[in-house]
Amino acid sequence: TLQYILGPESGWQPLPLTEVITSAAVKRAYRKATLCVHPDKLQQRGANIHQKYICEKVFDLLKEAWNRFNSEGR
Structure with missing residues (x-):
């Protein structure tokens, strides 16, 4: 979960x-x-460059999951 990644x-x-x-x-x-x-x-x-990179990837994954959640009609 996020607390381990971030x-x-x-x-x-x-x-x-x-x-x-x-x-x-x-x-x-x-x-x-x-x-x-x-x-x-x-x-x-x-944030340093490493943190920014990780957070950018997590941000993209969250957006992708949110879009999938919305497209499945919740």
Whole structure:
């Protein structure tokens, strides 16, 4: 999960599956996750090139998963 990929400084806390049952809850979790890895936020935090690369890949994967979630009719 994200806390292992991003490390403790990211602020990401794992979500129990019981908290992402509804579409609205999934959307909130998605938005929260993308804020942790968004390129503009990383720039503000002074991330190094390695962190930026990892977060860029995670950001792309999150967008892909979100698009798939939406296309499957939730």
